[in-house]
Amino acid sequence: MALLTVENLQVNYGVIRALKGISFEVNEGEIVSLIGANGAGKTTTMQSIMGLIPIAGGTVTYEGNVINKVPAHKLVAMGISQVPEGRRIFQELTVYENLVLGAYTEKDKKEIKNRIDDVCTRFPRLGERLKQVGGTLSGGEQQMLAMGRALMNRPKLLMMDEPSMGLAPILVEQIFDIIKELHKGGATILLVEQNAQMALSCSDRAYVLETGEISLTGTGAELAASPEVKKAYLGG
């Protein structure tokens, strides 16, 4: 059984139909990516699964439960975390405080401390900057903080919305290296990207989203080789 199943998901913004009934699934231990151009509906998909935008139709099932109407804060407690588009770290709080907030649903202080140690091992740059205020971090560091903060929840399903956005190529590589490491460690990841090449290279399976509809699906390698994808997203 899939960890997350999305069936015929529809979302509207007033009269705009942002998602016109998309279906996909994420199995345990998989990296699944949704790729698509700007405005395709990728962020809308993430936000509606997370309970932050109302769903107009279809069903979202997580661990066998329909979660269409479950509010975000409960989904977090159920093990879903999101690294949002644009990072959205708390700029006025320190790195440490951001990380602690990532484990908001965990009450055990010792456990929180263990998780902070884990995150600092994975992201030594964050470990060196625990007292620094979030807003003063560089873009790459902020992305790492956003990822570290999401990992603080020890999520069963990690959703990442364009983690490479606005980063220099070398940082993009770093971010994807971390994603691959997480995958090796058994994490289940739903990745949304415009950077199709990078996303497909690390994905087990992928879906192409075009103006609110899924146009193609296959394994990462299949899609990377497909003429349509090459033409539209990989520069020919």
Next chain:
Amino acid sequence: MSILFDGLSLGAIYALIALGYTMVYGIAKMLNFAHGDIIMVGAYSVFVVMQRAKSPTDAFLNVACGLLLSLFICTLFGVVMEKLAYKPLRGVTPIAVLITAIGVSYLLQSLAQIFFGAKPHSVSLPTLGTVTVAGAKVSLSSIVTLVVGAVIMALLTWFVSKTTTGRAMQAVSEDRGAAQMMGINVNKIISVTFAIGSALAAFAGLFYLLQIPTAEPTLGSMPGIKAFTAAVIGGIGSIPGAMIGGVLLGVIEKICLSIPVIAPYTTAVEFSLLIIILLVRPIGILGKKRREKV
């Protein structure tokens, strides 16, 4: 010297009220114009206890009971007001929320009139007298207000910066959506904010009665508006801003009142200060613009 103390203690009252405005603004992103009337609710709570109290020998025990009842009633009113009047309006245009808040303000004033009549009631609080500080006579009630106010504000600062709930409040204030993604129940945090703001208003209500021992339905309006002014001067949404704005306004008010030529224009001076600050620094003394970083 005594003017300074009186000013600081009036400032502490304004600051306590301003904190309610600024925290609710920061976290719920709305101006709760009924906040001033919570002070009035608190003042009537104290009045009810003082009126019932039989033995004047236990004056301080009576005041303590009055404060407890006031804290309970104010917190209850604050939380219920949010749940009934503001929560259903989440996500609608701010002007609708603002008009609702003005409606709630009138509702509270009318309720006070229905229950207690329009006539002012004098509240018989024990008189505290004066003490001599550095050669100047200072009223003891000013000192009590100042000290208790400072302790409350220190506690609040600690609470917001060091506790889990306090950090969640900061997170909701900065980015509600991201806060939800941390597992924070935003509705709960908003309730907590209204509860804290109302409890602070209960203290302000008691301190206000120590200065002017009369309860009347419109009692909360003027200190409410002054405190709102203080919150804007300090930078609405900023907790230290509300404290600085409140104290600044209180001291200026007492100084103006002590100069016979200026005294009649005190309120005008205060609102002019608001206008000047808004012209020079529209976000207030400690207000923050949202920074974006790529």
